[in-house]
Amino acid sequence: MTSLIPDVGKDIVKDIIIKELWEPIKCHVRYFIYCKRYVNELKTCLEDLEGIKKDREEMTTQAIRGGKDPTNELKHWFEKAKQVEAENKRSAADVGEQERCFSWLCELGSYYHLGKEAVRKKAEVDELLQKKFENMFLTAPIPGIQELAAAGFRSFGSTESAANEIMDALGDPGIHMIGIYGMGGVGKTTLAKYIMRQVKEKNMFDEVVMVTVSQNQSVVRIQKEMAESLGKILIILDDMWGRLELSEVGIPEDDERCKIILTSRDLEVCNSMKSQKNVLLGVLSPEDSWKLFEETTVVIEQSIARDVASECRGLPLAIVTIGRALSGKSKTDWEAALDQLRANVPENIHDLERMLKRLKVSYDLLEGEETKSCFLFCSMFGEDVEIDVGLLTMYAMGEKFLKRVNSLQEARKRVKFLVNKLKASCLLLEGRSENYVKMHDVIRDMAIYIASDKKEGCLSKVCSGNQCWNEADDLKECRRLFVLGKYNNTIILPEEPPECSQIHTLVLEEIKNIPDNFFEKMTSLRVLHLRNIRMSRLPASMSHLKDLRTLLIDYCRDLNDISILGDQINLEVFRLGDTELKELPESIGKLINLRYLAPLFNNWLTNKQIRIPPKVISNMPQLEEFHMDSRVTPGKSHILEEILALTKLVALTIHLGDIEYVKATRHMEFKGNLERFSIRINQNSSWHLKGSRLMNIDLRGSHLPRWVIMLLGKTDALILKDSISPHLDGTGCGGDFQCLEHLKLSKCPEMEFVIHGSGVPSIILPDLQVLELWHMEKLIGICSSSPLHPGSLQKLRVLNDVNCPKFNINGVIKRANNNLEELYIAGKDSIREVWSNNDCIVTGEISVGAGEDFSHALLPSLKTLFLSNLSELMSIWKRGSMPPPVGSFSNLKLIQVDNCDKMRHLLSLTLAQRLERLERIYIEECEGMEGLISLEDEEEEGEPNSTSLSRSVVPLSPVFCNLQYLDIHGCGGFCTLFSVGLAKGLVRLETLKISKCDRMEVIIQRGEEEVEFDSLLPSLVSIELNDLPRLTSFFSDGGSLAPTTLTLLSLKHIKVTYCPQLTKLPLGPQSSPKLEWIEGNKEWLEGLVWDDENSRSRFQPLLNPGMFTIALCIYACFLFFQALFIGICVYLLHISGPFVFYLCWDYFL
16 A cells, blocks of 8 residues: 555646646646735735825925926826726725635636736736836916915815705705804804805895894894895805894895895704705815815825824814914924823824814803713723614613603604704714714813813813823712723723712723722712723622613623622612523512613623523513513413513513413413514514614414504504414404514414404505515405405505415505606516506416506616516516506516526517616526517517517617616527627616527627628627527627627627637627736637737637646646545555544544
8 A cells, every 4th residue: 555655646746736727827837826915916016006196195285385397207107096096996905705605616716817917907006116207397487366265165075065955955946044054163254254155256235234143143244234135135144043034134034035044053943943954064075175174274294194184083173273283393292282182182182272272152042951961971981983873862861851751652752852953053963874873073072171171160181092091080989980991801800899989871892890899989979880891790799880871791701600780679670691690590580760771781692591580571561671582491381471461561672482472372462562572482583673662573373462463553563473363463453554564474374464454445455565476375355355455555666476366466566657767577477568558358377567557757767676576477567568657567686587488588678668767687597588679569478579679770869868788698589699780879888698599699699781880789798608509709790600709899708618609709800909818718818719810819818727636737737635534544554553644533523
C-alpha cells in the first residue's frame, strides 16, 4: 500500500491535474483564487486616489480664492477620477456580498468576474495616480457684478427646494397664506429675505413688506410698516410665536391682492393662521454643511475641520457660529473644541453658549411642565439614537411627571400628544416609524445644557465610561443619570454606594457587574433600566428601592434569579428580556400594582420559553398589558385562563404553541377590553404584519374559540389556517369586520363564504387592503348575501386567489377595480380568458371580468399581475374583442405567467399598446407559448397562428417602450422572440434571459418590413442564453439566417451555455463599446466564428470559460486532495494505529 500511494499521486497529479487542467486555465483560476487580494489592492489604490483627489480639490479651492481657474486638463482628471471611483466602489461592495451568499457552484462565476474586473480597473486607477501636470491653474477673469452671490443666502439642496416651493405657491392664485417652519437656526429668516429680493426683482408685487413679529406682537409697528402700502402686496411676518389676529393690524384676510408669508419654529402656529401651504426648511446635507463651513471659516487642518462641521449636523446657525469662533485658532484649540462638542460640553467654546441660549427660547416658550419634562427626557437618550416612544412612556410612567394620569393607556396617549407637540415645534424629528422620533444633535446639546443647570431643578447627566463617579457633588443633586457604556462591559461601578439620594431615573448600560450595595443610597429611585449587564442575580440592595415604579431588564443574559423583586410592591412596569431565567418566581405574584408585564420581551429570535406558575397573573388585578413573544410552555392552559380573566387588560402579546389552549378555553371570553394585541397559535415562525391588532392562528382542524371570535371585529390583520368553521363569525363585530385590513385564509376545508351575510346588503370589509386565499377547496364567495354592497372592498390593493377552484373572483375585482395594485391567480382550471367584454360565461368556465361595464378604465392602478397553473387559460384579453378602454392597466409594471400550457401568446396587440409602463415580463414553463403578441384578426381558436408579432409584423405603434427586463424559461413553442419592428420599440430593455426553449432558432428576425435595425436595443446591458439547442442566430435577415451585426451600445455581459448551433454573435468591430466579458463553456468559445480579424482581435480578450471550467478545476482539485488525504490516513493507519486514523477520517467527513 505504501508503495502504491506515490504512484497514484504521481499519475493523478502530474499527468491529469497539472497538464490537462492547470496549464490552460491557471490565469483564469487566479482571478477566482486571488479575488479578494485583487479587490483589496484595488481598494488601496482607490484610497490613494481619494487622498490625491482631496489634496488637489483643496489646492483648487485655494487657487480659485486667489483668482485662478483650473485648467481643462485638471478638470478632465477630476471627472475621470470621480467616474472611476463611482464604478469601482461597486467591486468593493460586491466582495462582502459574495462572502455572505457564497455557495460552491452558484457564485464561482461571480468571484471570477469580480477578480478579473478588479485587475482591469486597478490599471485605470494606476493611470490616474501616475498622471503629472505641467500647469494646473490659469489666472481667472474678474467676475462681473451679476455673478456675485446674493448676500446672506446660499443656494443648497434644502434651501433651494424650499425656495422653489414658496415661489411656486406665490404664483398660485388659489394660495394666499404660506408658512415656513423649521427648528431654530435653520435659516428661515434668511430664506424669507431671499424670497423678498426675488419677488422684487421679478416685479411680482407692487409692495413687499417684511416685519419681525417675535414674541411681542407689535401691532403699532406692523400698522406703521403697512400704512403707505398700496396695490398688490406681499407681507412677510417673520419669527411668529403665536396666532396673530390679522384684522387688528389692518391686514385684509380675504383680499386677493394680498399674500402673506409667515415664518415660525412651530407648525401649530402656521396651522392656527390657516396657512394653505406649509414648507419645512430642513437641515443641510453633509456635503452642503461642509461647503458652508468652508465659506465661513478659516480652516487650519481639513480633517479636524470636517469632524467639527459634522458635529453641527447641518444646522446653519451652529455651522456659522462654531466656524467663526474657531477661525484662526491653533490646531490644539480645534482639537479641544471637537472633544467638547462630542462630549456635549459647550462652556469653553466662544459664542457657542450664546447660540444655545438663542435656541433655548424654543424651550422657554413650550406650554406646560409636562412638555418641557418630556423634551428634556428625550435628550437623555444616546446621540443619533432613535427614541422609542413606548420606552419614553415607561420612563414617564415611573417618574410620575404626567399629571392626572390614572392608567398606562392614558400615559401612552399623553406622551404621544406631547411628542407630536414637540415635533410640531421642530424640537423633535420624525423617526423610522410613528413609534420613533429623533432629536437633532444641536437641539440635544441645548437640552443637555438646560438639564445641566441646577437652577432648572432637573439636573440630569449623560455619561459614557467611568467619568460620572468622579463628580460626586453633582451626583448628590442629580435627578436623572444615564450611564451609557460601550461594548464588552467596560464600565466598572464604584465599590462604595454612590451618594444619589435625589435620583429618580437611572439607566445603566454595558456594566461589568453591579456591587450588592450599589443601590443603598438611592431611596428616591423610581425608574431603573439595566441593559447588557453581567450578573446572575439582582443586587441585594434593590430591597431599598421602595419607591421603584418602572424596572426594565434587557439583555442580561446571565441573570437567573429575580426573587428579590417580590418586595417591590409599588412596581407598575416590569420588562424582562433575553435572560437565563427559566421560571418566574412565585413572589412576582405579590406585585399587585403591576400594570405592565413582559416576562420575555423581544425574544422571538431566540424562541426561549419561560414557565409562569399558577395564580401569578391572576394576582395582578391592575395589569393592563401582558407581552410574551416566545411560546408559552405547552400544557399550561392556566396562563391563558388567567389572562382572559383580567378585567383591565387592554394590550396582549402571546404565542400559544399548543392546540390544547384553544380547546380548554373554547367557550371563554375576555373580561377586559383589548385595544391592542398580537396573538399567535401554533405558528412557530415569526410574522410581520402592519397594524396594532394582529392574529396568526393555525387551528389544526378545530373551531374558532369564543375569545377569538370576540376579537375579530377589532382585528387589523388576520391569518387563519386549518379551521373547520364554515365562515368567519362576525358576532362580536356586527358581521361587517370594519377594521380588518389584511386577511389570509388557508386550508379551511369547510368554509364556503368568508362572511355569513344577514340577508340585507351591508358594507363589509370596507378597509380591507390585502386578501389572500390559499387552498380553499369549497370557498364560493366573500359573503353569502349577494350581491356585495357597492361600498364593500373599496380599498382592496392586493388579491391572491391560489388553488380556490370554486371561488368567484369576478365580484371582488369589480368592487376593487380602481384601487387593486396586485393580482395573483393560480390553480383555476376553468379560466379561459382573464378579461373579456363579451357576456359569455359558459357553464364550468370563468371569464374574470366578463359582463363588466367597460365604459370606465379597467384596473387603472394594477401594478403586478401573476398568473400561475391555469391549465385552460388561452389569453389574458379575449382575442377578437375590442381594445380595453383608455386608461386600462395604465400602471401595470410586471407580468408573470407560468404553467399556462394553452396560452399561445402573452398579450393581444391592443392590450400591449395599453401597457405603456410595463417594465418586467417573466414567462416560465408555458409549453404552448409561441410569441409575445398576437394580432386581433387571428384565425379561430385551435388553428395555427401565422401572424405573430414575434415574427414578421410591424406594430402600428411602438409597444413595450418601458420594458426593462424579459425572462423566458421552458417555453417550447417559441421559434423567434422578436420581429425587428417589435425590437425597435424596446428602447429601455436592459436584461434579456432565455432558457430551455427547445424550438428557439432566432432571437430577432427581420422579415419583409423595411425597418432600420442598426440601433436596436440601445439600453441592453446583459444577454443570457441557456439550453437553446436549435438556436442558430441572434439576429437573422429575412429567411437566409445570415447573421448581421448590431450596435448594442450599452451591452456589457453576454453569457451563453448549451447553445451548440450558435456559432456567431451579432458583433462587429464597432459593436458594444462597453462590453466587459463573453462567458460560455470552453468548447463553444473556441468554436466562435468572426467575420474579420478586427472583430476577433477586439473580442478575443473578453472571452472567458466562466464558472464551468472553474467548477471543473475545483472539483478536480477536490478529488486530488481527497486522494491525498486518503493516502495520508492510510499512512497514519500504518504507523499510528486505528485511533488516529478514525480521528482524521471523522474530521474529514
